[in-house]
Amino acid sequence: MKSRKRATIYDLAKELGISPSYVSKALNDHPSVSDAIRHRVRQKAKELDYTHNSHAANLRRGQSKTIGVVVPHINQSFFSDAISGIEEVCFAYDHSLVICQSHESFDKEGKAIETLIHQNVDCILISNAEETTSPRHLHEIRKNHIPVIQFDRCLDDFDSFKVVNDNRNVTYEAVRTLISEGYRNIAFLGGPARVKTFRDRKDGFVAAITEAGMPIPFNFIIDNVLSRERAKQAVLTLLQLPQRPDAIFSVSDHQSLGVIDAAATLNIPVPAGLGVFGFADETFSQLVTPSLSTIDQHSIELGRIAAELYFQRIYRQQTPATETIVVPSDIIIRQSSRRK
């Protein structure tokens, strides 16, 4: 690891016999620089292996051309897809992405945010941790004059741009398809009730049931069973009730797997004996037997939209607006909910 230092604009200037500031302008395509000079400077830059030092420029400029992202887990398909979309847009605008995981912990989320603030990121895109109920960290961001964009998992009591699916409506529609298939005792498996995303899905469920003139099955509504295993346990109980549900809507495909597990354990055929509907359209959902009815959240697109929001609305227009963008989602009906 040879330690000759990196060339700076000073080095270029000296070699070219012009001033450093002029070199800087040339490198930045400043209009007042002649083509000839610009060419010579670029030439020399190549020759000396000059590389721009972002830190110095950022310090000087007061902005970093860097966007921060905080998500619960990088390696969950919804989030990795969303990040992929965000990255795409940032790349197009020549910005970098710094990514942190909260691991669903409020404290880690706070540490991540702190890091991003120190880094002078120009904007923070965040999908809150399951544990997070307080907007304290988000206020911290704002106190540092950094714009915040929430996506998917948003906090009610913090105003900012929010990019979400139409969770309530799409759930409503999905449950209606269950009803139209003739299912009459539909149960609901939810997430932590403090996360609005999951509350909205529950609301959509309740609305569909109510509107169909059916009684709301309060004992069939189970919150906070996000994992496959917890869902399975909950459903095992439900299915052994004297009047058991004949269909189950759950807020994630992973839960739906648990539902299928439970049904298999009790020898209940899906979809004939039990309709199953999930959420997220994971890769595996079309592959399992029976294939899983679910909801496509368009997560890559959602990520793109969130990032574009920064570049189009905040960066360009300095709009500190508060607005909620709803990304459409599609119902995908497969075998698990079709018995007609």
Added chain:
Amino acid sequence: MKSRKRATIYDLAKELGISPSYVSKALNDHPSVSDAIRHRVRQKAKELDYTHNSHAANLRRGQSKTIGVVVPHINQSFFSDAISGIEEVCFAYDHSLVICQSHESFDKEGKAIETLIHQNVDCILISNAEETTSPRHLHEIRKNHIPVIQFDRCLDDFDSFKVVNDNRNVTYEAVRTLISEGYRNIAFLGGPARVKTFRDRKDGFVAAITEAGMPIPFNFIIDNVLSRERAKQAVLTLLQLPQRPDAIFSVSDHQSLGVIDAAATLNIPVPAGLGVFGFADETFSQLVTPSLSTIDQHSIELGRIAAELYFQRIYRQQTPATETIVVPSDIIIRQSSRRK
């Protein structure tokens, strides 16, 4: 978005009536600072919402406490898992992660690397794009005195730390299990031959076949069919040969899905009529019917190891060593390859 500027150590110094340099030392827990002062400084920092400016510090120090990662796609389970592992370790060492996708393109990979160099990242972890055959970009990194760690998809002709699975051996063992199940005409679906990872898997396949005293089925070895669809097409052809294969090893689970598709199309039962073996243990692999025999790459652990390599070997010891770390991988035998 109120625009009062962020507090600096100067502001703290002024308010406290001490010098900025002393404040800096206090904040950095310099040994020669009295506890009393340190306490007062921290207090004041809270009071004024002081936040450390990493850019300034990085400029001054010449290092960024930031690690760069370049992968083909963030949203593929192997990579997102690996990144998750990397992030975990970086977080523990109080470093940030800047992540870029190459989208399998050599040019984008180059641009990503350029960005990371400009950011003064302290190390770059990279898994090369499918297109990449030249180590040109990697040399670019090294020219800037930034250490390189390759993982999974490594370039033969660039010496650096490399973290990989024992691709050859694990494939060898996997193919042996196919043989011991009585399969005798085994085909191989590979990736682009220029990527060593895939070449190694092919080598392992050939070794197992050879060692079993079977002739190498050259017409059964198909390179560069990484996607599900391309694998399906290739297998459709293979399966209609007069002497068709009775088992297929493929270098990814996605390909194995294509194999199952093809078998279904031709009404060939798996595993009775056709053994199938994949690679990567994707989430769906245990869920499909029949469940997929595959190889668990321990990708999160692989990411952790790669990152630790930086902190333990490069950061601490300034070792510019060249070494290949092999991360063990496990064979998982499920239904698709078991007919006894």
Added chain:
DNA sequence: TTGTATGCGTTATCAC
């Protein structure tokens, strides 16, 4: 079109 001067916020060195 070109150059000069200055400061971004921090930290390392050296002196007290």
Added chain:
DNA sequence: GTGATAACGCATACAA
């Protein structure tokens, strides 16, 4: 234990 000073590399306002 404490402080003055310079320097990191760049970009900008201003002067020429």
